[in-house]
Amino acid sequence: EIVLTQSPGTLSLSPGERATLSCGASLSVGSSYLAWYQQKPGLAPRLLIYDGSKRAVGIPDRFSASGSGTDFTLTITRLEPEDFAVYYCQQYSNSPRTFGQGTKVEIK
């Protein structure tokens, strides 16, 4: 099983600032099959990024991601009020598909 570790646990930032979230894998994630999701309270997660760096349909370009192997990063260039949420990474190269524990981006 691939264990994903996200850091930091909580990120306290102001609107307009840049957010950098990390996701580390215990084993190499094949084909960069890594996704990022955003989840707001009471709602299902929303897919932001797939295949390590590709934005899902309708996702604004302030969201970008990079990485390969065991180290991945999600960047939000300028935080909008609606971006304050919890973010999860997930690998889908191996079964079971596993998630990181999440990073909460909160308003400072």
Add this chain to the structure above:
Amino acid sequence: QLQLQESGPGLVKPSQTLSLTCTVSGGSIRSGSFYWSWIRQPAGKGLEWIGRIYTSGSTDYNPSLRSRGTISLDTSKNQFSLNLRSVTAADTAVYYCVREGVAAPALIWGQGTMVTVSS
């Protein structure tokens, strides 16, 4: 537009079986090459992938369930289901049904249904 909707009891007694159904609308559960999967989330905690069933009927489960889970397809009703046996309080969570690609993450999610395990 494909939509998923979970249904089932909101309260299950310990040691009993949790049974949930996901109804697929706006498309056929038989079309394409997709996994029909279940993911859960305890209150205030992270996401856990439970397992999946392919359109062919083959299944795959998270070993953390210790063989308690069964996922099945009912193509006549355009539904798939989760049965989780011998539940404990640790199985209390919001359960989501999702559609995953073979080499793609879950793009389509149900709204989730809360299941509490308690006597």
